[in-house]
Amino acid sequence: LSGIESTPSAPTNPPIEGIPSLGRVTDAVKYEGGVVWVLDRRAYPFEKHYVRCASLEEVAQSIEAMVTQSLGPGPTAGYGMALAARGLANESSERQQRGLELAAKRLVATRPTNDNIRLMTKRVLGAVSGAMAVGLTAEDAILQEMDRYWRDLGAQLERLSDLGAHLIREGDVILTHCWADALLIELFRRALERDVTFSVICTETRPYLQGARLTADAVAELGVDTTVVTDGMPAHLMASGRVTTFMAGADRITLDGHWVNKIGTLGIAIAAHHYSVPTFGLGFHPDPDAPTASDVTIEIRDPSEVLHCRSQRTASMSAHGYYPAFDITPPELVTAFITDRGVFAPSSLVDYFREPE
């Protein structure tokens, strides 16, 4: 991302009523005619600034370079599509449609494991085809769809966090891994509203330290006692009875209950199973297009990321690195998935799609 400008502030998205912490999510990306501003999560909270993306390619590169993470890549891709539509405004409607399909393909290729980008590009493409028929520009159609997305996200967050908050018991010590964004933070906020006292242990989550930087900061901001440990400590904490619950996000949930999440989740889930610690994956919904684990591509990232920490070399110059960014926890190690329509055992996830009677 060399050459891409960044700034400590950016235009403010309109507030969304009734969802107190949605501000935190909407803050992750902002749109201003022709520019997408992406909150730089790589150095947060040590530095707070936005990366300015004035082209689709810059948006794609910001996602690839992990400027935005967890929930962030979805709406960033949505606004990237608006940017692409703006650039295609003078083309024929057919060329616009084709151009937007190529833009979606570029965005989906940035991070192959998480399905937020795929779902978002599909969503805005759907909005465009209808809107252009009634004379709306593709850019406006996408921006209207983004407003609907934020409202839908707020409602989903409310349902999921309400369901999840009921699983937190007085005195719980909840271990979490990586950064589950507003799903975890809203859930914790709801639990606090119910006057439940609990504490949280965050793994630091190397190499990007999302747990130490993002999760720990957001949890502590709620007023919850927050401890950071290294990624090698969860088993010992469980063996010594210090953890009552393991709860982390899900980048993807397969229909048969495989939990795809940040590398390290599997090891913690195996230890949790060994010590009978209840284990919950947080995700809005299972992926109807991923019946099982083999339908999910595990992203392999640049190995040099493993050999450095915050840009400082940490490993011998004679060694190489290996960086699979996600792992897959099989259903037998998961107690339940917390979704926006209910808490489901891994074996009954298909009920998510059952029509309410």
Added chain:
Amino acid sequence: LSGIESTPSAPTNPPIEGIPSLGRVTDAVKYEGGVVWVLDRRAYPFEKHYVRCASLEEVAQSIEAMVTQSLGPGPTAGYGMALAARGLANESSERQQRGLELAAKRLVATRPTNDNIRLMTKRVLGAVSGAMAVGLTAEDAILQEMDRYWRDLGAQLERLSDLGAHLIREGDVILTHCWADALLIELFRRALERDVTFSVICTETRPYLQGARLTADAVAELGVDTTVVTDGMPAHLMASGRVTTFMAGADRITLDGHWVNKIGTLGIAIAAHHYSVPTFGLGFHPDPDAPTASDVTIEIRDPSEVLHCRSQRTASMSAHGYYPAFDITPPELVTAFITDRGVFAPSSLVDYFREPE
């Protein structure tokens, strides 16, 4: 260790014949009348220098501050005792004896989990009481005992590495954790001498990165293909069939087969058990003074170490840290211990002390 001088070189200990890599171990600490030079393992291999300790207290502080690690603290404590003896040379033999006992107590208190320091101070104290009776100074008696220690260590290393090398099979991919010092490196050298081809994966081992810095560097120096991964990756590597063996050092082995080692070992051992990956602990001998796990004190180190990486802050300023430095893997998760007298199942470790028939 502010105010303690350091230097890129230090006097050279005499070579010990027949043990090619013992140079690496003896390089870890050097003695020059009145000064102990300790190789600084905290920044190695990025910076190579020695910390100069001119008093017992400086030696103790260098051990506490992790200047030296793994096998290093034992001989460093031994030379620290020589330094203490030198300072007591003009006292009555009774006061010397009492002063040395206090010195030993200070050194043992530096790192409560590993038993090398305790064994070493006991060893040199034993040498002193005999030697002073025949007119030798306490300092000389200790230095003579240190020469015997290096020779004994060389012989132990030869036996252990020869036994262990036979467990490495063609094509093995050996996962290791933290820094098992010459025990692992000599074992690998022996396996290479037997023309076995294998590769090694090192966990980086946060917070001190001993795996990424020390182990990876020493293994790669042998010409072995060396990959560094983060501490969250072992389970995924095993799930995807990338690991054939887990092998790591043992800071202490209890008589009933509990494996005390760097924090993180337990989590890897649980995953290895889950995926049926053979798991070996490397240690010269079980500790006859530790019948079981409850006889071992787990060192809790400064939590700020978990919140930093190579002196750079890595965690939110609002979180606290927790740093248990070791964990304890129960016998049912260990395939065998590789010692200097044989490869023992955890349940038959008492055979280590059986007199040869």
